[in-house]
Each structure stands twice: as C-alpha cells, then as structure tokens.
Amino acid sequence: MDIKIRTLTPLWTGGVDRTCDRLHETGIIGSLRWWYEAIVRGLGGYACDPTSEDPKTRCEFDAKSYEQAKRDGKPEAEAINAGLNSVCPVCYLFGTTGWARLFQLRAMEVPMTPLHFRTTIKMNQGWLKRVFGGENQNIDSLQVPYGELLFQFVSRRSDAEYARSQFALILRVAAEYGGIGARLQHGFGQFVFPMQVNDITLERGIQDLQAKLRMGVLRSSGPVVETPFDLRKLVSLTFEISKSQLNAFTTERTHIGKTNKREKNRYIPCAFDLRYKGTGNFGMRQWLKGKGWKETTDPQKLEELDILLGPRSQWGRGNNQGQIDDDFRTASRVFFGMPYQKPESKEVYILRVWAFLPPELQHRLPTPQALIAMLEEYMRHVFDTKAQKISAVLGKDILEQGAGGTK
Ligand SMILES: [Zn+2]
Known part of the structure; x- marks a missing residue:
C-alpha cells in the first residue's frame, strides 16, 4: 500500500x-x-x-x-x-x-529542502548551529525531508x-x-x-x-513506567496568527542556514524562540521565569522549568558554568510547531501548541484544563488578540470520541 x-x-x-x-x-x-x-x-x-x-x-x-x-x-x-x-x-x-x-x-x-531557522537572538543562533550542525557548527549544507x-x-x-x-x-x-x-x-x-x-x-x-x-492474549501488566507520555495527559491547541505578528522573524538577520531559504515563508522555523526565549515577549521559558517558576543550577536536580521544558544545555559562565548530568536529562513536555501558511490565505499562519501534563507539577498545573489555560495565557502575552484559538482538545476527549463516547 x-x-x-x-x-x-x-x-x-x-x-x-x-x-x-x-x-x-x-x-x-x-x-x-x-x-x-x-x-x-x-x-x-x-x-x-x-x-x-x-x-x-x-x-x-x-x-x-x-x-x-x-x-x-x-x-x-x-x-x-x-x-x-x-x-x-x-x-x-x-x-x-x-x-x-x-x-x-x-x-x-x-x-529534501535545506535546513534553516529563524531566531531573534544571536545567542540562539549559535546554539541552534551547535545542536544541529554538530562539530563544525555549520547547518548550511544540511537537508531535511x-x-x-x-x-x-x-x-x-x-x-x-x-x-x-x-x-x-x-x-x-x-x-x-x-x-x-x-x-x-x-x-x-x-x-x-x-x-x-x-x-x-x-x-x-x-x-x-x-x-x-x-x-487478554497480550501482556497486560508489568513494572510501572513513570512517564507523562499518556494520551490522557495530552492537550493540543491550534491558533491562527496574522502574518504581521511574525514580522520579527522574517527579517534577513534572523535567518540562519542556506541563503536561498531567506525569502521562503511557507513555514517559519522559529519554534525555539517561541518555546525558549526571543526578543520582546517571545519565549515561554522566559515568561514563566518572570512569573516565579524555578530553574535548576544543580546538575543533579530538576526544577519546575526543567521538568516542563527540558533542562538548559548549560548555565553560568567561567567557574560557575554548569550543566545537567546525563541521568537527569529529560525531554520537553511542551511542543511548539513552526507556524505554517494557511492553505487558503497567505496572510494567516497556523500554529499548533501541544503538551503533556507533567505529574510532578501538580501544584502549578493540577489538571489538563489548567495546562490549556496556561498555554492560552502565554499566547495572549505574545500575540495579544492577534492569535485566534481555533481548537483546544484534551487527549481524554480524543480517546472517548474514539470509543464512541461510551466512557
Ligand atoms: Zn513491550
């Protein structure tokens, strides 16, 4: 097939x-x-x-x-x-x-198409080049499907x-x-x-x-696997954003990667700024930090932000420089798509934001609804009223809808 x-x-x-x-x-x-x-x-x-x-x-x-x-x-x-x-x-x-x-x-x-990114902060550019370009920090020749x-x-x-x-x-x-x-x-x-x-x-x-x-033929039990990656804990939101709200990312100096992608805007590879940190109001991590969420400076301990968004690759400078121990590395629970052009209208972009509720952050986010509320609040903080919510779905509803609404 x-x-x-x-x-x-x-x-x-x-x-x-x-x-x-x-x-x-x-x-x-x-x-x-x-x-x-x-x-x-x-x-x-x-x-x-x-x-x-x-x-x-x-x-x-x-x-x-x-x-x-x-x-x-x-x-x-x-x-x-x-x-x-x-x-x-x-x-x-x-x-x-x-x-x-x-x-x-x-x-x-x-x-395939050349890999490229858009970020409003120079430091992020260096970081992305290191992460995606490896040793020589060069992403200009990389291709992605x-x-x-x-x-x-x-x-x-x-x-x-x-x-x-x-x-x-x-x-x-x-x-x-x-x-x-x-x-x-x-x-x-x-x-x-x-x-x-x-x-x-x-x-x-x-x-x-x-x-x-x-x-009852297949294995139905075993040692508990600690993970937030359970569909009952998923939330997924979709927004429409007017093109002008993404202007910060479409200037020449935000672009890294092969130059022939500079003018291409069918999708805007700016997820890093949206999730982490960018100029102005961009950056969920930065926003939450401003609201008092803690992040770690201990290689063997994860704080709230590290659990929600993954630990920083390193922190501090010189003698104070540190990084998380390999055993404590963990994946982000929050995912930002790259905004992409809506098929019917080049002036509108679609952005999906999705996340799994982290059980360790009960005090901050007791329910999937609370997680949705936080993601929506962040989107308003960044895009004001220019980001329009098209849908907000709970994983629990996906499962129930599939089960014919009987549960
Ligand atoms: Zn198995």
Whole structure:
C-alpha cells in the first residue's frame, strides 16, 4: 500500500550519525512507537519501556511457552498466543526480541529542502548551529525531508488488517494533534493525514485496539513506567496568527542556514524562540521565569522549568558554568510547531501548541484544563488578540470520541 505524506513543516529523522541528509525510517518508526505507547497507556493498556535495563520491564516473546504449547500438540496459532503473553500491545505491533514488527515502512520518494531557522537572538543562533550542525557548527549544507513524501507500507501476513488499522490510528493522532519524526519540540514533523488510510476512522482504530486489549492474549501488566507520555495527559491547541505578528522573524538577520531559504515563508522555523526565549515577549521559558517558576543550577536536580521544558544545555559562565548530568536529562513536555501558511490565505499562519501534563507539577498545573489555560495565557502575552484559538482538545476527549463516547 502506498502512503503519501504531505509535510507542513520539515521532518527531522536523524540517524545514528545524528545527521539528517536523508530520511531514516527508524526515526519515523521510533516516533510512531512513541505515540502508540501514549495511546495504549491512555486506554489503560500496558506499554513497556523498551529502553529499560530491567529485563522484567522489557518485553520478549516467550519462546519457552511457545515450544511447550507445540509439544503439547496445540495448533500453531494457539502456540503463538502462548508466546505473546509476555509481549505488550506496543511490542506486538512494533516488534521486540523474538517477535517481528507487524509492518514495514519503506521510503520511496523523499524530496529534501535545506535546513534553516529563524531566531531573534544571536545567542540562539549559535546554539541552534551547535545542536544541529554538530562539530563544525555549520547547518548550511544540511537537508531535511519536506514536501510530498511517498512511503510503502507492507504488513506481515499475520493480523494484517489490525496492523493497518493501528498504523492509521497513530498517524491520525500524530497528524491532528502533534507531529511525527524526531525533535518535535523544535517544530518539525507537522503533516497532513494521508487519504490512503482515510477509511479507518479514529473510532475504528481505537475500537480495534480495545478489542485486542480485551482478548487478554497480550501482556497486560508489568513494572510501572513513570512517564507523562499518556494520551490522557495530552492537550493540543491550534491558533491562527496574522502574518504581521511574525514580522520579527522574517527579517534577513534572523535567518540562519542556506541563503536561498531567506525569502521562503511557507513555514517559519522559529519554534525555539517561541518555546525558549526571543526578543520582546517571545519565549515561554522566559515568561514563566518572570512569573516565579524555578530553574535548576544543580546538575543533579530538576526544577519546575526543567521538568516542563527540558533542562538548559548549560548555565553560568567561567567557574560557575554548569550543566545537567546525563541521568537527569529529560525531554520537553511542551511542543511548539513552526507556524505554517494557511492553505487558503497567505496572510494567516497556523500554529499548533501541544503538551503533556507533567505529574510532578501538580501544584502549578493540577489538571489538563489548567495546562490549556496556561498555554492560552502565554499566547495572549505574545500575540495579544492577534492569535485566534481555533481548537483546544484534551487527549481524554480524543480517546472517548474514539470509543464512541461510551466512557
Ligand atoms: Zn513491550
């Protein structure tokens, strides 16, 4: 089955060498898996942590039970089910030791565009060049996938319809409420849901998953995985912003990257300023700091801002310079897309802001509604009344809508 993905902002799929000069399928698969973990958890299913050191947390196909069932004369399908009792619903779809992924995704055509950013602060320019350009701090020659991407989706023979339904479910949630690929917090990975799987509604995808959970064949429990990435904790907001409100980002001196992108404004790669810090009112981190939110200067401790937006890469100067220990590194819970041009009107941009409620910040953000309120307040602070909220969705409602509103 062909799948056409039209991107609205470039993708970042960076491979092991951390470059992004071609599309790495593993980067896409990794983010699909990440979304699926959140969906499965959101429905009360168990999603293991495949990166865990603890073998009890990681799933593995139970070959012993499989062999035993075979010896007992059970038919193949039943023997496989016996082996699946130690495979969680996420590993069932995406594979784990002893169990192959239910589908393959091959990139067939991938148009590329030069990587570039827009930031109002010189220091941010240096930082972005370091993070994305590596050693030589040069991003001018880097390319990222952008445009009409063509993939081939090939499912294994077993449970092929289910694989397709779940693939569509993940793409729907990612397309409508988040993004795909890596470095989503930098605004990469917004895309249009592909029509090739349009026959699978959100409701159908969720019901197929619920039915699978109810069958009781797959692993349903294990050590608790501490994570905010649970769809019940997701909020996703979409705003329309008039072009003039983004003028600060479209001047020549804000641009870094290949010069031929300077005049291109279909999307504005300014997520860093929106999330972190920019001139004027831009910068959520800066805004929250002004409101008394704490940030760490201890390499072994995370404060409020570090939990919400990820720790700073370093702080202080000279002898006072510090950085967070690797064990304390954590991903941002808040994601700003790159504003992109509304198809019907070049004067209007669409901006998506989405976040997962961090359980550690109960005192600041007790509910998903409180998180929405904070994001809206920030948007008003930055854009005044020029940013119009188009939608605000709770992950809980996505799940309930999918379940036919019965829960
Ligand atoms: Zn698993």
